[in-house]
Amino acid sequence: xxxxxxxxxxxxxxxxxxxxxxxxxxxxxxxxxxxxxxxxxxxxxxxxxxxxxxxxxxxxxxxxxxxxxxxxxxxxxxxxxxxxxxxxxxxxxxxxxxxxxxxxxxxxxxxxxxxxxxxxxxxxxxxxxxxxxxxxxxxxxxxxxxxxxxxxxxxxxx
Numbered sequence: 096x097x098x099x100x101x102x103x104x105x106x107x108x109x110x111x112x113x114x115x116x117x118x119x120x121x122x123x124x125x126x127x128x129x130x131x132x133x134x135x136x137x138x139x140x141x142x143x144x145x146x147x148x149x150x151x152x153x154x155x156x157x158x159x160x161x162x163x164x165x166x167x168x169x170x171x172x173x174x175x176x177x178x179x180x181x182x183x184x185x186x187x188x189x190x191x192x193x194x195x196x197x198x199x200x201x202x203x204x205x206x207x208x209x210x211x212x213x214x215x216x217x218x219x220x221x222x223x224x225x226x227x228x229x230x231x232x233x234x235x236x237x238x239x240x241x242x243x244x245x246x247x248x249x250x251x252x253x
Contacts, residue, residue, distance in 0.1 A: 129162045139247035147173040161188040171230040179223035186214045192232035197224045202246040
């Protein structure tokens, strides 16, 4: 009888721990399939057009480009935050290498970082920003875009 009670108690504890762990997991941690259905905005960078999915909510931003196996050459994702702040990004569960441009309220690129897939290394903006544009790795460099370059269109004030 004692062994049955111990086994039941152990099973109940294991179940409770599993439920606690699952309830603490964020959507981004459990993300196995790419998010779809985000609105798309057309941006301009010099003579180049960008079709960027817009991630505005906490959940959309947390999932970002996770689980994508590829992205079209001029596609990207723009992350929109409510207030300017130092923004930091990592690549956990993100399968493709990316470049991230941290963008000021007027569309000026503050800094650009190159990020490796499946990495927990944090990449941060050089100053507070409200926008971050992720593109395929090397996209900005191949087009001669750098800190100080200006983007057109998008969610920033005209």
